[in-house]
Amino acid sequence: MASTRREWAEDDEFDDPNSLPQNEIINNPDGTKTTITYRLLENGKKIKTTRKIKISIIKERVNPRVAERREWAKFGKEKGHGPGPDLTTTTIGENIIFKPSPQWKAVEKEEESTGSLKTQLKDKKVSCRICQGDHFTARCPFKDTLAPVGEAPPDESRPDSPDPTVGVGGAYVPPHQRNKGKDAGPGSSFNSGRERDDLATLRVTNLSEFAEENDLRDMFDRFGRVTRVFLAKDRETGRAKGFAFVSYQDRMDAQRACEKMDGFGYGHLILKVEFAKRSQ
DNA sequence: AATGAGCGC
Secondary structure, eight states: OHHHHHHHHHOHHHHSTTOOOOOEEEEOTTSOEEEEEEEEOTTSOEEEEEEEEOOOOOOOOOOHHHHHHHTSOOOGGGTTOOSSOOTTTOOOOOOOOOOOOTTHHHHHHHHHHHHHHHHHHHTTOOOOTTTOOSSOGGGOTTTTTOOOTTSOOGGGGSOSSOOTTBOGGGOBOOGGGOOOSTTOSTTSTTSSTTOOOOTTEEEEESOOTTOOHHHHHHHHHTTSOEEEEEEEEOTTTOOEEEEEEEEESSHHHHHHHHHHHTTOEETTEEOEEEEOOOOO
16 A cells, blocks of 8 residues: 555656656557647646657758767757657758759759750650750751751851842842841941831740840841840849840841741740830 | 830030
């Protein structure tokens, strides 16, 4: 009797009015865990909390210095507890690997150029032999203007000023559509007054904010001499606003570029290309 | 959805 009483009295929970039962972690058969925690409120009341939790094991390669820190003795309220997070008090979040690098853009490009072939083979993606876009070579908008990469573009040997009366495909170019002179284009003497020449200017819309003037030039260059590329950008943020203007020396080239490039995929978007109208 | 900058002699 006395011994029973003694055992009963030994139980901390009843000995000390401020003591709490041991926290418990129960492994459930379905892989979840149930945690039971106890805490004491200021007014002396005891709170028992039961939580059912799911723990996903994060497989990771831990930085040795991080691993070392994990073994450090705990302090404060966790003093004396074992290593690792106490799952009754700590929630383990998603393990996000963040690799800050000032050259992220270059690195991304690098990865694109070195890894894309493998990636594309692995994912059975399509790579155009002409412009390396993600369409079949036969569907390339440049297929009759450009040779596949590595071969000389057929137009490269073309003189800067061919017979101005002869357009692409030998078609006659009427005088009002001729645009001779090496620096003809916006602001040239062929313009009426100081008006901007938009006769051979295309408006390109549905561009991504990551579009770049040079990319546009490279894409539109292939149809003829591009005299100007203007990519509208936000003056504050510098980000592309989603539209651009591409001017050609020759309206015929603009015409072909318009036909070929309207609907072309660039940076996950489908471009819309049409002849520009004068502003306002 | 959207039709362009900034120079100032």
